[in-house]
Amino acid sequence: MASTDDIIIVKNVSKFFGKVQALRNVSLTVKRGSVVVLIGPSGSGKSTLLRCMNHMEIEDEGEIWVDGQRLSRDEKIINQVRADIGMVFQHFNLYPHLTVLQNITLAQRIVRKRSQEEAETIAMEQLKRVGIAEKAHNYPAQLSGGQQQRVAIARALAMKPKILLFDEPTSALDPEMIKEVLDVMLDLAKAGITMVVATHEMGFARAAADEVHFMDEGCIVESGTPEMVFDHPRFERTRQFLSQIL
Ligand code: ADP
Ligand code: MG
Numbered sequence: 001m002a003s004t005d006d007i008i009i010v011k012n013v014s015k016f017f018g019k020v021q022a023l024r025n026v027s028l029t030v031k032r033g034s035v036v037v038l039i040g041p042s043g044s045g046k047s048t049l050l051r052c053m054n055h056m057e058i059e060d061e062g063e064i065w066v067d068g069q070r071l072s073r074d075e076k077i078i079n080q081v082r083a084d085i086g087m088v089f090q091h092f093n094l095y096p097h098l099t100v101l102q103n104i105t106l107a108q109r110i111v112r113k114r115s116q117e118e119a120e121t122i123a124m125e126q127l128k129r130v131g132i133a134e135k136a137h138n139y140p141a142q143l144s145g146g147q148q149q150r151v152a153i154a155r156a157l158a159m160k161p162k163i164l165l166f167d168e169p170t171s172a173l174d175p176e177m178i179k180e181v182l183d184v185m186l187d188l189a190k191a192g193i194t195m196v197v198a199t200h201e202m203g204f205a206r207a208a209a210d211e212v213h214f215m216d217e218g219c220i221v222e223s224g225t226p227e228m229v230f231d232h233p234r235f236e237r238t239r240q241f242l243s244q245i246l
Contacts, residue, residue: 004068007032007163007194008053013062015048015218022048023059024218030163030196035189037205037226038198040215041241046198049215050165053196054085067162083111086156090168092148094140094155100127101136104155112159119158126154130184146177150184157188164188166197200245202230214238 008030015023022045030036038046051057052064055071055078064071066081094103104123108114114122127133130150132143140148149169156164166185170178182204189195189208199205205212205226212229213220216237222229233239 005031006065007067008196009063009065010049010053011063011065013049013052013059013064015045015052015057016060021218023052025062026218026220027062028213028220028223030194031210033192033194034210035195035197035208037209037212038196038215039200039205039212039229039241039245040221043217044215045218046215047167048218050087050167050196050198053163053165054082054087056082056087079111083159084162085165086159086161086163087165087167088149088152088156088169090172092140092145092152092172094148094151096140099137099139100132100143100151103140103151104158107155108158122158122160123154126157127151129157129187130154131180144177145173146180149173149177149181153181153184153188163194163196166195166199168198168200170199170201202226202246206230214241216241 006029010028013026052059105119108119209226212226213223
């Protein structure tokens with residue numbers, strides 16, 4: 001019997017894109033309030049796994065449970081799950097023709113049915129939290145990459161999600177901007193937000209992760225604390241990968 005502490009349960013999930021098998025019998029659980037980091041080479045299935053967790057992709061085999069609810073193709077359930085799970089992407093995905101504030105209020109109004117006033121209040125709170133309230137009336141193109149990514153995080157937070165998924169949130173950033181985004185993510189981790197993060201930022205993983213999963217060719221090869229996986233990897237494939245990124 002699964003514990004109710006497990007906010008995400010992925011059970012024997014496989015996913016195919018035509019002949020390509022992106023996920024091979026993947027199982028993992030995410031405890032409420034924990035931080036889980038996914039590492040692995042490009043093409044190993046990290047994004048697909050994250051996207052299955054909020055049903056941007058639907059698994060072909062296996063089961064995914066989020067907060068006690070089995071994900072299905074039922075549109076009502078999918079919409080509810082997507083509203084409850086925020087996602088932050090590598091390329092920010094802000095609307096270029098909307099201001100920062102409008103970017104953050106849009107989904108709140110449509111999905112959460114909040115009034116403009118309430119949505120703006122919450123947007124400003126979250127912009128303060130990520131340290132860029134003064135950019136509320138700017139357009140994304142007027143912001144640095146690090147600032148845009150912090151807006152994307154504020155946008156996700158404004159939905160008051162149960163879980164935040166991050167897909168390589170710093171890999172499109174110039175080196176000098178990586179820290180400002182990781183610092184925000186560390187604050188969220190300390191605040192007890194459940195997070196699943198695909199990243200190769202070892203410093204972040206060591207500081208924030210409760211559990212690290214190393215993926216290769218659609219499989220979870222090994223899992224453990226950051227110390228276990230980074231300092232005492234059990235498998236040659238993990239060692240090889242770590243030697244390339246460290
Ligand atoms: P990662 O995020 O670890 O780089 P992905 O989950 O993006 O890995 O990709 C896993 C595998 O699935 C790769 O072989 C990739 O080419 C394939 N794949 C991912 N998304 C699609 C898609 N929409 N259509 C076809 N193949 C895809
Ligand atoms: Mg990816």
